[in-house]
Amino acid sequence: MFRLLIIAALLCLGACAPEPEWYAPPMQRATLRGVEPRPVGSVVSMDSPLADAYIVSGVLKGDPLSRWRWTSQRPELRFYLTETKGLKFFMDFVLAEATFQFTGPVTVRFSIGGKPLGSAHYGKPGEQHYEVEVPGNLLTASEPVKVAAEVDKVYVSPQDGAKLGFLLVRAGFEQ
Amino acid sequence: MIPKAVYILFGASFTLASAYVLGRLLLERLRIRLYREEExxxxxxxxxxLLHLLVFLLCSVQLARKGVFFSVGAAILATGWAKGVFGPSRAPGLPPLGRLWKWLFTAIYLAYAVLYLSNAMAPEMSPDGSSYHLGLVARYLREHGFSCITTNMYANLTQGVEMLYLFAFAFGRHSAAAVVHFGFTMALPLLILTHARRFGLAAAGVGAAVLMLCAPVVGIDGTTAYNDVAVTAVVFSLYCLLEIWREERQSALIVPVGLLAGFCYAGKYTAGLAIPFAAGFLLWRLWRARQPWLKPLLVFAACAAVMAVPWAAKNWIIVGNPLSPFFNRYFPNPNVHISFEQEYVERMRHYGDPKSYWDIPMDLTVHGAMLSGTLGPVFVLLPLALLALRRPRGRRLLAAGAFFALPYLNNIGTRFLLPSLPFFSLALAMVFARSRGVLPVVMAAHAILSWPHVLKLYSSQYAWRLERIPVAAALRIQKEEKYLTDFSYGYVVARMIEDFVxxxxxVFTFGGVAEAYTTRDILTAYQAGFNNNLGEFVWAGLFPDSAPTHQLTYTFRERPLRHLKLVQNNSGTDQWSISEWRMYKGEKELPRSPEWRLRAWPNPWDAELAFDNSLVTRWRSWEAIKPGMFFEVxxxxxxxxxxxxxxxxxxQYQAALKLYGRGERGDWTLLSGAxxxxxxxxxxxxxxxxxEELRARGVRYLLxxxxxxxxxxxxANAxxxxxGLLAERGGTRLYRINEAAP
Structure with a gap:
């Protein structure tokens, strides 16, 4: 009888489930306003800590905060613009002597959202500056603007097969 | 200046010597008759x-300090000296080994001792060792004992062996802990050999000892701050003592049997099987001999409880579940979610996702990549051990091995076979020993094939194994910092955290960190309920499916209500969640009031997240839906x-909700018609x-x-x-969360 009582008591205990506790509403968070800052601006330097945010593809990783970074054949960057009229696109870059020896003169073709913007031919290595006025119909202020620069010849590293285009320094849109 | 290697060796040997003296004092006190080698x-x-229990108690009263450990260890050694523990033993020695066996065993044992010691003394960088085994040990030492850790489920595992590591770590840091493990690794083959010699199986004992000693997974595990080989040594010691008790019926043996069974649980949950094993063994033998069983069983249970219960009590107090991080369904708590537990157990069950179960034997014995480690190709012959079934001792060994292999069904990593390996090795060696000349060939083949330079010729390059004999690093001729920087990416990342945070x-992260090398508080997304929520907040910002982009609106005749209750009525695999619950009179939302009260089942602890006006937080069931789940206001x-x-x-497509309401009085009325x-x-x-949610919870850094x-x-969207980016090492980035603009 005693054993039966113990078993019954254990069974009763097993049937118990704790009641969940009550909680008060917590401190209220501010209501979201449905707007957010733009993730990138209209100009980027490769030594900026935010440079990665501008890169869509084709720019190799470099030393943190280095002044320049290697590109592959077709680097693509993105920018947010606050206006679209009267803007010039520019790019500062370097054609490295070490790669120029192998590629010889190169042509770089620039495009915005896949539409041609212009091109330039470079017959010698060193620092280069490209600049071109951009028709307003190629630009938008509501979405990121993607700009690509495709170089016709690249240096292919014999060690790892990496394709190197040029050293990108700075690019963006300005008045 | 005293070389670092001296501190390492002192820390480890001081710990092992203290343990040895405590054990000898216990055995002498109990007047247990053993052979000298067994003593x-x-x-x-x-x-x-016993030492683990002592360190546990010191941690519980916040006395985990180097000076306290030194005083305790010195007192133990002094007592041992006074009681003659270090003097010659009066116990008889075991029958001597034959000359061939002695030389063969000694040669292999010494060669592997050098290999293993150099690796154990080298800077510790094993994945689990440098993350949680020693991460927690280092934290206990910093905080002088146990603190209320609810954000790391590994702190809820039993840490019996880690208590010994803590004792050693206080003097020799990380490598001293690994050398303590090395001590057990070298003791285990001797235990096998001693057991075999006692029962007239010397040749088989030598063979089994070598099979165990040289197994590559034993080498890598037993020379780092893991705990599997130490736990295996405890499991096998327990079996040896049970066998001695079976033969001699010394009643005092029940005490160490109970202590070791409890220590198995304290060492690793999976080894907790030792408690039913030993209890069943004792009960069966006493029952068959028609001897009284209640008192021996009670003594056994009390001794096992002394070792095991403190760990369960610690968990119950700190995280609300004595068996955490498992069995959360039976001990609901906010610290480990049921859904996580299920995913974790499932992942361990399938590990590296073998294409077929036939892949497992090859990976276990040769490749070693998928299951993290290999036993060595000789273990392909393991099925031959079944021939040992012809002898009673073989049957008992195989039965014990099979019993301790049971956890393998739930975790197919190679090291989870270790507790059963001494039994299987001895059974296999018994079979080989019956054919003249076979066993020495098998032993030599195993020793050669398991040597790192040979092993790398046939195992996977990704196998978890020893790769070198790092004597210069072990002696710190090669600087520790340089060695770790060269070979451990986890160390580099941990130091980045230390330098910049x-x-x-x-620091919140989705991946793991070598926490043994940083003093900052790391919150890894999967390791606790609190951290799961932090990960949820980030995912809500990242993936539209994790953000509230769906609304359910229940409209009913305007009425006065005090209580509202949402009940879920379906079963399925989805989880139920509520990002925000709002109530309206016409178009106007009822302003939330401090008088309101909320409760939910399951996961009542996060009910507030449905009423905080944040779209990235949500109350979530954290388990698959089932009828009866509710949220009440x-x-x-x-x-x-x-x-x-x-x-x-x-x-949460599967969730089927019904909304009920009632006023101050009256019954619940269904409101969810429309x-x-x-x-x-x-x-x-x-x-x-x-x-902002992370910052509100005190987290200001992301890894x-x-x-x-x-x-x-x-x-892209910093x-x-x-x-803001603070630092980067090899692709791993450390960010600081900026303060919100006013």
Whole structure:
């Protein structure tokens, strides 16, 4: 009888489930306003800590905060613009002597959202500056603007097969 | 200046010597009659159980300090000296080994001792050792004992062996802990050999000892701050003592048997099987011999409880579940979610996702990549051990091996076979020993094939194995910092955290960190309920499916209501969640009041997240839906209203909800007759809101591995998250969460 009582008591205990506790509403968070800052601006330097945010593809990783970074054949960057009229696109870059020896003169073709913007031919290595006025119909202020620069010849590293285009320094849109 | 290697060796040998003395004192006190060799080995293992308990108690009273450990160890050694523990033993020695066996065993044993010691003394960088085994040990030493850790489920595992590591770590840091493990690794073959010699199986004992000693997974595990080989040594010691008791019926043996069974549980949950094993063994033998069983069983249970119960009590007090991080369904708590437990157990069961179960034997014995380690090709012959079934001792060994292999069904990593390996090795060696000349060939083949330079010729390059004989690093001729920087990426990342994150700050990450090398508080997304929530907030900012883009609106006749209750009535695999619960009178939302009260089942602890006005937080069931789950609101008094709106995520198609309401009095009335579903556009600003939630919980730093799901987005949208890059090492980035703009 005693054993039966113990078993019954254990069974009763097993049937118990704790009641969940009550909680008060917590401190209220501010209501979201449905707007957010733009993730990138209209100009980027490769030594900026935010440079990665501008890169869509084709720019190799470099030393943190280095002044320049290697590109592959077709680097693509993105920018947010606050206006679209009267803007010039520019790019500062370097054609490295070490790669120029192998590629010889190169042509770089620039495009915005896949539409041609212009091109330039470079017959010698060193620092280069490209600049071109951009028709307003190629630009938008509501979405990121993607700009690509495709170089016709690249240096292919014999060690790892990496394709190197040029050293990108700075690019963006300005008045 | 005293070389670092001296500190390492002192820390480890001081720990092992203290354990040995405690064990010898216990065995002498109990007047247990053993052979001399057994006194040494069982002294070490039994003493380890006692020392672990002592360190546990010191941690519990916040006395885990180097000076205290030194005083305790010195007092133990002095007592041992006074009691003659270090003097010659009066116990008889075991029958001597034959000359061939002695030389063969000694040669292999010494060669592997050099290999293993150099690796154990080298800077510790094993994955689990440098993350949680020693991460927690280092934390206990910093905080002088146990603290209320609820954000790391590994702190809820039993840490019996880690208590010994803590004792050694205080003097020789990380490598001293690994050398303590090395001590057990070298003791285990001797235990096997001693056991075999006692029962007239010397040749088989030598063979089994070598099979165990040289197994590559024993080498890598037993020379790092893991604990599997030490636990295996305890399991096998328990079996040896049970066998001695079976033969001699010394009643005093029940005490160390109980202590070791409990210590198995304290060492590793999976080895907790030792308790039913030993209890069943004792009960069966006493029953068959028609001897009284109650008192021996009670003594056994009391001794086992002394070792095991403190760990269960610690968990119950700190995380609300004595068996955490498992059995959360039976001990509901906010610290480990049921869904996580299920995923974790499932992942361990399938490990590296073998294409077929036939892949497992090859990986276990040769490749070693998928299951993290290999036993060595000789173990392909393991099925031959079944021939040992012809002898009673063989049957008992195989039965014990099979019993301790049971956890393997739930975790197919190679090291989870270790507790059963001494039994299988001895059974296999018994079979080989019956054919003249076979056993020495097998032993030599195993020793050669398991040597790192040979092993790398046939095993996978990704196998978890020893790779070198790092004598210069072991002796610190090669600087520790340089060695770790060269070979351990985890160390480099941990040092980045140490360099850039201020003291006392928390770092949130989705991946693991070598926590043994940083003093900052790391919150890894999968390791606790609190951390799961932090990960949820980030995901809500990252993936539209994790944000509330769906609404359920319940409209009813305007009426005064005090209580509202949402009941889920379906079964399925989805989880139920509520991002925000809002109530309306006409178009106007009822302003939330401190008088309101909320409760939910399951997961009552997060009920507030459905009422915080944040779209990145949500109350979530954290287990698959089942009928009866509910969320209830008490408004403190009647309020007029005519609709309820739930803002939810879309990942819960299976949930079937009914809304009930009632006033101050009366019965519950169904309100959900007219329910409208609608999608709403994704709100902007969720990324920043997620970071605000992290900051509100004291987290100001993010660690992002290259393969982190949020990595690319953090990089591309740092301004939207409100984070700034602090440092980067090999692709792993450390961000600081900026303060919100006023």
């Amino acid at each position: 040494w080995l069982f002294g070490l293992v039994c003493g380890a159980s 201020p003291k006392g700050e928390k 008490d408004l403190g008094g009647e309020r007029l209203m005519n609709s309820v709106r739930l803002e939810i995520t879309k990942d 329910m409208k579903e609608s999608d709403v556009p994704l709100m902007k600003g969720l990324r920043r809101a997620a970071m 992002v591995a290259p393969d982190d799901p949020a990595g690319q987005d953090y990089m 301004a939207l998250w409100g984070i």
